[in-house]
Amino acid sequence: MGAEEKTNFTVDASKCIRCGRCVAVCAGIVIEQGEDGLPHMLPFERFGWRG
Numbered sequence: 001m002g003a004e005e006k007t008n009f010t011v012d013a014s015k016c017i018r019c020g021r022c023v024a025v026c027a028g029i030v031i032e033q034g035e036d037g038l039p040h041m042l043p044f045e046r047f048g049w050r051g
Ligand code: SF4
Pocket: 011, 015, 016, 017, 018, 019, 020, 021, 022, 023, 038, 039
């Protein structure tokens, strides 16, 4: 099971304006903007502060 399924991470593509702010402020650095412009959660072992 991937990180998005484990954390119930979902993005409503009809509402996301692909601004990238969620990527910029993610303290765990576990979100990246995909080629489609939508944020996606990267695989990770556990939540933690990486900044
Ligand atoms: S890119 Fe992130 S912060 Fe920007 S609208 Fe989409 S979900 Fe919200």
